[in-house]
Amino acid sequence: MSELKMEEISLPALFEQARKIHLAATESGADQELVRKGCEVLEKCDDxxxxxxxxxxNETKDDISTANLKYILVLYYLGELNEKLAGDDRVQILKTSQAKLKEFLTFCEAMELVPEEELQASAQGGANSFVERRALKIARFKRQIAAEAKLTEIRERKERRGRSTKAAALSTPVEAEEEDLLDDDGEEEREAWLTTISLATCKAFDLLEMLKKEEEMLSAIKEIQVKEGDKEFSQDALDDRTRKAEAWHRDAAARAHYTKPAQPITCATFAQDVLEGRAKVSQAHDHKHQPLIFGPQSLVGGSLTSERERMAAQVFQPGHRLPTMSIEEAGLREMQMMNNWQERTAKMMEDANSAWYKDNQKLGPNEDDDDDDDAAQEKARAWDDWKDDNPRGAGNKKLTPCG
Known part of the structure; x- marks a missing residue:
């Protein structure tokens, strides 16, 4: 894009083009031609x-109109794109990027867009202790996550409203003035830009810390080069350091075989082997556990050489019953019970599907029903005979009073 063409474009169109270039450069990687073009467009926007x-x-964020809020991000986009530039003097590129980011954060601080904890850390010259740095990073990460979630919510809400408006427009004709009223979402747009600025401040603080560390590393390398007579770090020196590091790790791995005892095969290891199919439950495995000894740590941790020391170590005993098996043994026992149950179930299913069992099922119930019918008839006949021999009330004659 030539200078003449950029002069002809309005500021909103120029900013939208710069924002698209920034998004494309961030997602697709550092395409140098695209990054340089974005920097030129952003420089023109800033101007x-x-x-x-x-x-x-003397203004704050409440005094800035919604249409102008987005132009606060010009410096942030410019600082982030400058960092992606490739050049011989990397230190100068880092300094330029840091200057733009600091200018952006200073402006946000004046507009009351920077959180209080960040202002306190900046006033103290940055977090000094590890705990303070960690707390600051956690708070910054939480703000970043909340801002991203808020932007997603606003975007989804706008899409839903657009779909409903489009459906209503298809069903009912809308006049031009009513359509303008439906699209009037100034408050939502303001909330979206403020949330985007808050997200940009979080990323700017993180990027500043990263650029500062990179600049310190490059400066240290330059100092070493000056001390060594302006000799550059050759690839041979780096390869030599790599070989030394690999040799040290290789020797340490070799020493570990005789300096560190081998890991014993425990019940948990065997159970894991059974679960993953490398072993079977039927395989023999000796589950040995050392008895739990409670007492003074000096005696328990050391070797018990005499009966007196053993008795002293057993003074403090638990007041509850100790488990008779470990968790691994209980799991293996349950696995054995489950295997037995599965075997019995499979045998029952096999018997149920066999022809012999089905034939018995067909013949058995009819014979049993005939036997039950005969027994019931005999019992009914015996009961009728007894009632004939013993009419109702025959046993109460002795209670009749004398006449």
Whole structure:
């Protein structure tokens, strides 16, 4: 894009083009031609924002109009794209990127867009202790996650409203003025840009820390080069360091065979082998456990050489019953019970599907029914005979009073 063409484009269109270039460069990698083009467009945006005087030093975020909020991100985009540039003087590139990011954060601080904990850390010259740095990073990460979730929610809400508006427009004709009213989502747009700026501040702080560390490393390398007579670090020196490191790790691995005892095969190991199919439950395995001895740590941890020391170590005993088996043994026993149950179930299913069992099922119930019918008839006949011999009330004659 030539300078003349950039002059003809308006600021909103130029910013939208720069934002798309920044997004493409971030997602697709550092394409140098695209990155340089994005830097040129962003530089032009920054120049136009300064000439138009969109922001004032005595303003806050509440005084800035919704249409102008997005131009706060120009410096952030510029600092992030500058870091992706490739060049011989990497230190100068890092310094330029850090300058843009610091300018962006300073402006956000003036607009009251930076959290209080970040301001306190900056006032103290950064977090000093590891605990403070960790707490600051955790808080920053939580803000970043919340901002990303908020942007996703706003985007989904806008898409749903667009679909419902489109469906309503198809069913009911909408006038031009009513359509403008339906698209009036200024509050939502303002919330989206403020959330985007908050997300950019979190990323800017993290990027600043990373660039600072990289600059320190490059400066240290340059100092070493100056001390060694301006000799560059050759690939041979790096290969030599790599060989030494690999040799040290290889020797340490070789020493580990006789300096560290082998891992014993425990019940847990055997159970894991059974579960993964490398062993069977039927295989013999000796489950030995050392008895639990409670007592003073000096005696328990050491070797019990005399009966007196053994008795002293057994003074403090638990007041509850100790388990008779380990968890691994209980698991193996349950596995054995399950195997037995599966074998019995398989045998029952096999018997149930056999022809002999089906024939018995067909013949058995009829014979039993005939036997039951005969027994019931005999019992009914005996009961009728007894009732004939003993009419109702025959046993109460002796209770009749004398006349």
């Amino acid at each position: 136009m924002v300064s000439k138009l005087g969109l922001f004032s030093a």
